[in-house]
Amino acid sequence: MKQPAPDFYLIAHSHGVSLLDGITDWRKKKLVVDEHDPRYGEAFQGWFNGSIMNDPFSANVIDNTVLLNKIEAWVITCGSKIGPLAKLESKSGTPNLRISRKFSDILDSWNGPLPIVSMLNGNEPALTMLNRLPAYDFIDQEISAIEANVPIIDEMFIDQSISAWVSEVYFSLVAIKKLVRNKLIHVLPPPPRENPLFSQHFEVLSDLVKRHGFLSDQLRVKWYRRYCRRLITLLTSLDCNVVAPPADACNSDGLLKEEYAEGLTHGNSKYGQLIAKQIALIVPTAR
Amino acid sequence: MNPYANLPRQSFWKASMQSPGALDVDFDCGRKFTFSVTDSFVTAGSCFAQHFANRLTARGGNVLIAEQRHPMVPESCEHGYGLFSARYGNIYTVRQLLEMLEQAFRIRPVHGEFSKRSDGRWVDMLRPRAVPMGFSSKAQACADRNYHLYTVSEMIRKMNVFVFTTGLTEAWINTIDNYCYPVVPGVVAGVFLPDSHRFHNFTFAETVDDLQKVINIIFANNSAARILLTVSPVGLVATAEPRSVIVSTVASKSILRAAIEEVIKNNPGVDYFPSYEIITSPYGGAQFWADGLRDVTEKGVETVMDVFFHSRMPYLREQVKTHSETQLSQSKEFEEKLEKALTDECDEMFLDPALRSK
Numbered sequence: 001m002k003q004p005a006p007d008f009y010l011i012a013h014s015h016g017v018s019l020l021d022g023i024t025d026w027r028k029k030k031l032v033v034d035e036h037d038p039r040y041g042e043a044f045q046g047w048f049n050g051s052i053m054n055d056p057f058s059a060n061v062i063d064n065t066v067l068l069n070k071i072e073a074w075v076i077t078c079g080s081k082i083g084p085l086a087k088l089e090s091k092s093g094t095p096n097l098r099i100s101r102k103f104s105d106i107l108d109s110w111n112g113p114l115p116i117v118s119m120l121n122g123n124e125p126a127l128t129m130l131n132r133l134p135a136y137d138f139i140d141q142e143i144s145a146i147e148a149n150v151p152i153i154d155e156m157f158i159d160q161s162i163s164a165w166v167s168e169v170y171f172s173l174v175a176i177k178k179l180v181r182n183k184l185i186h187v188l189p190p191p192p193r194e195n196p197l198f199s200q201h202f203e204v205l206s207d208l209v210k211r212h213g214f215l216s217d218q219l220r221v222k223w224y225r226r227y228c229r230r231l232i233t234l235l236t237s238l239d240c241n242v243v244a245p246p247a248d249a250c251n252s253d254g255l256l257k258e259e260y261a262e263g264l265t266h267g268n269s270k271y272g273q274l275i276a277k278q279i280a281l282i283v284p285t286a287r
Numbered sequence: 288m289n290p291y292a293n294l295p296r297q298s299f300w301k302a303s304m305q306s307p308g309a310l311d312v313d314f315d316c317g318r319k320f321t322f323s324v325t326d327s328f329v330t331a332g333s334c335f336a337q338h339f340a341n342r343l344t345a346r347g348g349n350v351l352i353a354e355q356r357h358p359m360v361p362e363s364c365e366h367g368y369g370l371f372s373a374r375y376g377n378i379y380t381v382r383q384l385l386e387m388l389e390q391a392f393r394i395r396p397v398h399g400e401f402s403k404r405s406d407g408r409w410v411d412m413l414r415p416r417a418v419p420m421g422f423s424s425k426a427q428a429c430a431d432r433n434y435h436l437y438t439v440s441e442m443i444r445k446m447n448v449f450v451f452t453t454g455l456t457e458a459w460i461n462t463i464d465n466y467c468y469p470v471v472p473g474v475v476a477g478v479f480l481p482d483s484h485r486f487h488n489f490t491f492a493e494t495v496d497d498l499q500k501v502i503n504i505i506f507a508n509n510s511a512a513r514i515l516l517t518v519s520p521v522g523l524v525a526t527a528e529p530r531s532v533i534v535s536t537v538a539s540k541s542i543l544r545a546a547i548e549e550v551i552k553n554n555p556g557v558d559y560f561p562s563y564e565i566i567t568s569p570y571g572g573a574q575f576w577a578d579g580l581r582d583v584t585e586k587g588v589e590t591v592m593d594v595f596f597h598s599r600m601p602y603l604r605e606q607v608k609t610h611s612e613t614q615l616s617q618s619k620e621f622e623e624k625l626e627k628a629l630t631d632e633c634d635e636m637f638l639d640p641a642l643r644s645k
Contacts, residue, residue: 151357154420
């Protein structure tokens with residue numbers, strides 16, 4: 001019997017877990033957890049020890065409320081040791097996009113009319129979440145308030161950090177556009193968690209959280225939004241659809257509501273369900 | 288018997304000039320107070336104030352840094368931190384210092400005049416070379432100015448000693464909002480507008496009045512502080528008076544020196560240190576003048592600081608001299624930094640078109 005074609009291909013780092021957990025049966029099929037790691041919640045067991053399959057797999061959509069049936073996914077875990085998918089290098093002054101062999105092979109097999117949904121990277125702005133530096137603020141076009149009596153870091157330096165982060169995902173998506181003709185959809189990461197201290201798991205940051213605590217809500221949102229704006233600008237120029245965090249999952253300050261959060265930086269399966277609904281709306285138009 | 292009969296050697300010209308070394312002249316014998324090794328110093332003023340801060344630090348003195356480079360600002364960029372206790376840049380006139388303090392303590396509104404450079408970066412016209420890399424936007428420049436003024440107020444509250452090296456009396460005034468510029472608009476940044484930029488040469492009476500207001504602000508916010516005033520021996524680069532720059536230099540320095548004499552009489556917590564006399568008196572001859580006869584040589588600066596430490600901080604001088612000498616002689620990088628600090632960062636140099644192109 002011929003298997004039904006997937007609705008889309010998913011290429012994802014850790015943020016893809018919320019989507020897969022939210023609407024598919026992927027865990028029943030692919031995940032083997034050898035031992036429980038207390039630093040992480042259930043969603044990220046096996047993420048670091050390589051026990052999640054390194055190759056693309058099919059997952060059935062089991063959520064009847066979403067107009068999707070099947071996803072073919074390549075989930076790139078920390079344990080897979082794959083490294084950067086694409087990297088801009090300079091060969092005797094000429095820029096050259098170096099693409100990983102595995103990435104290139106998988107894209108070859110996906111080349112066609114089905115859209116590719118990217119949930120690559122996205123944890124970069126979270127690098128700023130800990131309050132580990134002397135107090136500071138920066139000017140942002142969206143959030144005009146600035147903290148009094150602290151150094152205001154020049155936007156040039158803020159943007160240098162953000163450009164470095166954005167380039168990680170950007171060059172991977174450029175590689176997709178370069179190698180295949182599929183339409184491309186990128187899902188932005190969820191915003192910073194409303195109350196990160198309420199997280200049941202501090203992952204590998206437990207000691208640092210105890211030592212430094214978290215940056216102010218306003219500053220965490222500033223970093224996140226600036227990252228997203230910069231990424232959206234670049235992705236628009238690539239003719240890539242962008243899926244923003246679902247409004248229902250965010251509070252009035254733009255932070256991720258507690259009931260949609262997993263650990264310090266991720267959305268949970270409920271969040272993934274909301275993302276799936278947004279993807280389901282775009283996929284038919286992207287085919 | 289006459290009133291001079293029992294005066295010490297340093298009261299007599301001939302004996303002073305015959306002294307074997309600057310320390311023997313005892314230039315600073317009229318001092319009111321000395322300093323402790325733990326005193327935290329703030330230095331401000333013209334180019335010569337940078338020498339003072341650098342040498343004080345090099346000898347192990349404690350210079351209060353109120354406005355520090357944040358770790359997110361790369362060390363390699365031209366951020367302007369570390370030259371003075373805060374990023375105010377060179378302060379040439381007493382009026383400029385007064386206006387900065389009045390803004391820092393909200394005695395007058397904050398003046399926000401910013402100008403876009405040809406490279407697209409923004410400049411604070413009231414400290415146009417204090418932050419050489421400039422700012423990304425006008426809003427950035429404005430926010431940084433507010434934070435800078437906050438650090439100035441904190442600096443005044445926390446310091447033990449304020450060393451102010453007065454530079455000159457000539458300035459350019461914004462006639463619309465009545466504040467003075469460190470450098471005339473159009474030289475480093477901005478545009479010179481004859482209708483709103485007026486030259487002014489501060490008189491003796493104005494300088495005394497401004498100095499007294501500065502002293503009052505400082506003591507109102509830090510009653511335990513002590514103030515040490517000096518006059519920079521470095522001459523004017525250019526004068527806007529219709530006369531020789533040499534005549535204007537002497538006029539400026541004379542007014543500043545006399546104004547300081549006037550205020551130290553009436554303020555116990557304020558003293559004068561004679562760096563000006565050490566360099567310019569016939570005792571030094573020409574040995575302390577660098578090529579061009581405007582700037583002071585390394586030897587001149589060392590001599591001034593030797594006298595300072597000997598007179599005001601003898602314990603520190605003895606304690607760290609060896610370390611200082613080793614550090615100075617062994618660290619080429621330090622010397623290069625110092626040279627850059629003392630040449631590149633001197634706003635006034637930019638008045639002379641011949642120097643500007645360097």
